[in-house]
Structure formats: C-alpha cells, structure tokens
Amino acid sequence: MLALVDCNSFYCSCERVFDPSLHHRPVVVLSNNDGCVIARSQEAKDLGIEMGAPGFQLKNPEVVVFSSNYALYGDMSRRVMATLSTFCPRMEVYSIDEAFLDFHHFPYHNLEQTGCEIRRSVLRNQGIPVSVGIAPTKTLAKMANRYAKKLKKGVHVVTGDDARIALLKATEVSQVWGIGPQHTKTLTRYHIRSAYDLAQVPEEWMRKHLTVVGQRMLAELNGRQAIAWEGTEGPHAGGTAAASRKKNICTARGFGRPLTRKEDISEALASYTASVGEKLRRQHSSATRLQVFLRTNAHRPEDQQYYQSITLELPVATNHSGRLIAHALGALDILYRPGYAYSKCGVAVLDLVPDSQVQHSLFADAESPRHRKAMQAMDQLNRALGKDLVRLGAQGFDRKFRLRQAHLSRRFTTRLDEILTIRH
Amino acid sequence: MELPVLLLPVFPGTIPTGFPSPAEDYMEERINLNDLVSHPDSTFVVRSQGYSMINAFIPPNAMLLVDKSITPKNNDIVVASVNGDFTIKYLKVNDHKQKLVPANSKYKEIEIVEGMDFRIWGVVTHVISDPKNLKDVC
Numbered sequence: 001m002l003a004l005v006d007c008n009s010f011y012c013s014c015e016r017v018f019d020p021s022l023h024h025r026p027v028v029v030l031s032n033n034d035g036c037v038i039a040r041s042q043e044a045k046d047l048g049i050e051m052g053a054p055g056f057q058l059k060n061p062e063v064v065v066f067s068s069n070y071a072l073y074g075d076m077s078r079r080v081m082a083t084l085s086t087f088c089p090r091m092e093v094y095s096i097d098e099a100f101l102d103f104h105h106f107p108y109h110n111l112e113q114t115g116c117e118i119r120r121s122v123l124r125n126q127g128i129p130v131s132v133g134i135a136p137t138k139t140l141a142k143m144a145n146r147y148a149k150k151l152k153k154g155v156h157v158v159t160g161d162d163a164r165i166a167l168l169k170a171t172e173v174s175q176v177w178g179i180g181p182q183h184t185k186t187l188t189r190y191h192i193r194s195a196y197d198l199a200q201v202p203e204e205w206m207r208k209h210l211t212v213v214g215q216r217m218l219a220e221l222n223g224r225q226a227i228a229w230e231g232t233e234g235p236h237a238g239g240t241a242a243a244s245r246k247k248n249i250c251t252a253r254g255f256g257r258p259l260t261r262k263e264d265i266s267e268a269l270a271s272y273t274a275s276v277g278e279k280l281r282r283q284h285s286s287a288t289r290l291q292v293f294l295r296t297n298a299h300r301p302e303d304q305q306y307y308q309s310i311t312l313e314l315p316v317a318t319n320h321s322g323r324l325i326a327h328a329l330g331a332l333d334i335l336y337r338p339g340y341a342y343s344k345c346g347v348a349v350l351d352l353v354p355d356s357q358v359q360h361s362l363f364a365d366a367e368s369p370r371h372r373k374a375m376q377a378m379d380q381l382n383r384a385l386g387k388d389l390v391r392l393g394a395q396g397f398d399r400k401f402r403l404r405q406a407h408l409s410r411r412f413t414t415r416l417d418e419i420l421t422i423r424h
Numbered sequence: 425m426e427l428p429v430l431l432l433p434v435f436p437g438t439i440p441t442g443f444p445s446p447a448e449d450y451m452e453e454r455i456n457l458n459d460l461v462s463h464p465d466s467t468f469v470v471r472s473q474g475y476s477m478i479n480a481f482i483p484p485n486a487m488l489l490v491d492k493s494i495t496p497k498n499n500d501i502v503v504a505s506v507n508g509d510f511t512i513k514y515l516k517v518n519d520h521k522q523k524l525v526p527a528n529s530k531y532k533e534i535e536i537v538e539g540m541d542f543r544i545w546g547v548v549t550h551v552i553s554d555p556k557n558l559k560d561v562c
Contacts, residue, residue: 020505020543082465125466125493127545413468419487422503422510424474424526 001111001134001159003101004141005084005118008129008149010097011039014076015066017127018412018420026063030055033254034067034404067405075413076126083125087118092231100138100231115155134158138227139220142177143167143195164223168196178217183210195221249279252346256404258297262336265294265345266329270394273328273347277321278379280349286317286358287349290324292331297343306340317358320371324349325394460550466493468546470503477501477512480527483557488512490546501548506534507541512548
C-alpha cells in the first residue's frame with residue numbers, strides 16, 4: 001500500500017504558521033512577480049477565487065494577498081518531509097508539498113491510524129495541515145487523497161475492491177492523475193465519464209488512444225502498480241545527498257516587466273544560470289547538457305509572439321557558474337531576435353553526473369581546483385550574507401528583470417534578521 | 425666537460441620534527457550549539473519584545489528556541505496565540521482551566537475561556553539573550 005501525503009493549500013498554510021490572525025480568513029499567494037494566484041486557502045476558494053486569476057483583479061479587501069516566499073516554503077517543506085520520513089523509510093518526495101510513502105513493508109499496520117498519526121504529527125511539528133490518501137497504487141493514492149480532501153476528513157484508505165470501485169465511481173475522469181484537458185475531450189466523446197468507466201476500457205483501446213501512458217494508467221486504476229518508484233529504497237537511504245540528488249535542475253522566471261534589449265535579458269539569464277550552478281554544486285553534480293529558452297508573453301495575443309529553446313552539449317561536464325553562464329549567453333546569442341517584448345527566459349541543466357565521475361576531455365581543460373575553490377567561497381559568502389551578494393559580472397547590477405514582490409512575508413526560518421517577533 | 429645541473433626542491437619554512445602532539449589521538453569535534461536543539465525540524469527561532477516575562481529571565485530582544493513538537497505541560501513557558509495575536513507566557517493548567525501567566529506583576533493574566541481562539545504554538549526550550557538587557561529590570 002502507498003500513501004500520498006499532500007499539504008493543504010501549502011503556501012497559504014506556511015504564511016498562517018507565522019500569523020495566527022490569518023486563520024479563518026481568505027488567503028492567496030501570487031506567482032513569482034505577483035502575476036497570478038497560485039495558492040488559495042479554503043476560504044479563498046469559497047469566495048470563488050480561481051487558480052491563475054490575475055493578481056491585480058483581487059479587489060476584495062477581505063482577501064489577504066502574499067507574494068510567493070520560496071525561501072520560507074522551501075524550508076517548511078524540508079521540515080514537513082523530515083517528519084514524514086520518520087513514518088516510513090521508503091519515501092518519494094514528489095513535489096514541494098507532496099510525498100509518497102511506501103508501506104508495503106508494514107503489512108500489520110493499521111493504515112487508517114497511521115494516516116491520522118501522520119496528520120497529527122505534521123500539524124503539531126510544523127503547523128501545516130495535510131491530507132493522506134492510502135491505496136495500492138500511486139494513481140489510486142492520488143485519487144484517495146483528493147477524495148479525503150473532498151470529504152473534509154483528512155485520511156482516506158482504499159483497501160479491497162469494493163472501496164476501490166467506490167472511489168473510481170466517485171471520481172470524474174478529468175480528475176484522474178495524468179488526464180489532461182485534451183484526453184478528457186477524447187474520453188468524453190467515447191462516453192467515458194468517471195474513473196470507473198476508464199478502468200473498464202480494453203487495453204488495446206487505451207494504447208491506441210492514450211499510448212503507453214494510458215496503458216500504465218489502466219493497470220494503476222485496477223490496483224496494479226505500473227508507475228515506477230523514484231524515491232529512497234532502504235532504511236538508511238533517506239536524507240543522503242545521493243538519494244536526493246536531482247536529475248535535472250531548472251530556473252525559469254518571468255521578468256518584472258517586458259524586456260526588449262539583449263543586454264537586460266543577458267543579466268537575467270546569467271543570474272538564473274548562477275542560481276542553477278549553485279544548486280548543482282550543493283548536490284555535488286555537474287551538467288553535461290544545458291538548455292535555454294526565451295519567450296514572449298503568451299497571455300498578450302495582441303503582441304508579436306516568439307518562443308524558442310536550444311540545447312547545448314557541454315564540452316566538459318561542469319558546475320562552474322562562469323562556464324555555465326558563458327554557454328547560456330552563447331545560446332542567447334542564437335535565440336535572441338530584436339523587436340519582441342520578451343516576458344520570460346529560463347535555463348535548465350540536464351543529464352547530471354556526480355562530480356566524482358566527470359570525464360575530462362583531452363582537449364578541453366579540466367576544471368582547475370582554483371576555480372572550484374572560488375565557487376565554494378562564493379557559495380559560502382552568499383549563504384552567510386545574502387543571496388547574490390557575490391556574483392559574476394555577467395549577472396549585472398541594475399537588475400531590470402527583478403521580481404515584483406509587493407506582498408512578501410519575512411523569511412522567518414532562514415534569516416536571523418527576519419525571524420518572527422512577538423510583542424508581549 | 426660541463427656537468428649537468430641537478431635541480432633539488434627546496435621546502436620553505438620548517439618541517440616539524442620532534443614529538444607529535446600527545447593530544448593527537450584525542451582530538452574531538454568542538455562543541456556545537458546546534459546540539460542544544462533536540463528536534464531541529466520542529467524548532468523555530470523567534471524574537472521576544474516586551475517586559476511581561478522579565479522575571480523568567482526573558483529580557484527584550486531575547487531570542488527564543490521554540491519547539492512545536494513538545495506537548496505543553498503546566499508551568500512551561502509557551503508561545504501561544506489568543507484571538508489572532510501571539511504572546512509569550514507561563515502556561516498554568518489546573519482542573520480543566522488554562523491560564524497564561526506573565527512573569528511580571530505589572531501585566532495581567534489571561535484566562536482562557538470558551539469562545540477564545542486559543543492555540544499553543546510551541547514550548548520555549550532555550551533563551552538566548554544579552555545579560556545586559558536584564559540588568560535594568562531585575
């Protein structure tokens with residue numbers, strides 16, 4: 001049996017931990033750059049505020065608005081995951097606010113009770129409410145989790161065929177994990193409306209219409225695990241750098257305002273690349289490929305649209321910010337076209353290898369220890385004194401791309417000068 | 425006939441000789457104050473501003489380590505919220521009654537009654553303060 005533990009309105013819940021006056025009030029969190037709503041408390045949902053609603057449209061003075069504070073959410077997530085890991089050694093952190101726990105080694109556990117204990121522990125230790133769905137497969141655990149939230153009971157366990165079939169019948173096909181709007185259209189055309197209908201479809205039909213993904217989904221809906229486990233394995237694997245090492249890392253953000261000049265975009269791209277480099281070094285990985293994209297604002301159809309990305313093979317695997325930036329800016333030279341109002345760019349590093357396995361090419365000079373030391377010193381300074389205090393020249397200094405964050409809360413858990421102050 | 429020049433490396437500075445340090449086999453990690461925190465994933469640092477807990481040696485500007493995982497008991501110093509505001513007080517529990525009691529006679533007790541939005545946020549485990557801040561008051 002697998003559990004999916006999902007934090008309820010995670011970003012809003014994080015804000016509430018440090019401000020008790022927010023309980024029972026509608027709270028929303030906006031995307032980077034204060035663009036649109038990305039998290040809503042139940043009260044905000046009840047007011048009819050939609051996911052993705054533009055921030056400037058929120059006129060109701062009752063609604064408390066926050067800019068996204070990823071330093072806070074990231075640390076709170078780490079704390080929640082640490083509490084979850086005490087329940088089960090086999091854990092897969094699926095996203096910032098959800099994790100799968102594999103309980104197949106605990107056949108004698110009362111899973112309903114375990115689910116309740118998980119909820120109690122996270123609420124007590126971190127102050128974050130979570131919901132728990134427990135079922136034989138990842139897809140069903142996801143579904144059980146949604147169902148728990150819908151019934152407002154916090155934990156839903158699906159054991160046996162009767163419970164599974166009841167769950168499938170209670171779930172619309174559009175809510176099945178992996179079914180997007182396009183699939184929903186196709187399925188509705190064939191009168192497949194509930195997850196139960198979907199689970200009855202012949203395998204060949206699924207393969208034909210929803211490819212191998214659909215085939216896997218079919219197995220999962222019928223209680224057979226078909227989606228690979230990507231979490232930790234053994235009792236002691238959890239928490240080690242190797243286990244949590246990511247396979248690719250990406251930083252992509254919208255600019256504070258549309259940018260047209262290549263120099264301004266270069267500064268943004270260099271900063272994003274520096275942040276990718278820092279994350280690489282933190283997990284002791286090097287990148288062998290680098291991908292850059294640049295785009296205009298798709299939500300402004302009146303503007304000329306442009307979207308292009310490019311992937312480079314790096315001559316030597318590296319995590320040196322200077323080298324990564326040089327390659328990223330080279331990619332930008334190819335991508336950039338004058339005359340567009342660009343809204344966003346991003347950089348991803350792919351096919352990561354552990355530092356210890358970097359293959360030095362005969363013709364490209366190997367990463368010198370001096371370079372590595374410089375990067376280490378830069379990372380230490382930035383961690384101690386503030387993000388981006390020490391930076392490479394290409395990252396620039398006037399930062400036209402800087403984020404708009406008008407409603408930012410403090411970094412209560414990662415900065416000593418921003419901790420919660422209590423007057424009494 | 426000219427003899428080939430032989431280059432010999434020169435070590436700058438001195439090479440330690442003599443006895444090795446008798447402490448070498450006994451070197452230990454230096455004390456790390458993080459070890460005071462028994463539950464790092466549920467411990468938060470907050471700053472206390474005010475005089476209501478001055479006789480509990482919590483001066484203004486003190487930093488408190490607050491552990492959310494601990495079940496609060498009678499006489500614990502707690503961070504609690506009452507009707508949406510945080511405060512720091514002694515928790516007194518008796519006969520199903522709960523009170524928040526200050527450590528300063530100039531401040532009032534808060535009795536927890538039906539209808540209050542009362543939550544205990546965490547238990548204070550350590551106080552980090554500059555002793556000079558206590559001088560004027562105690």
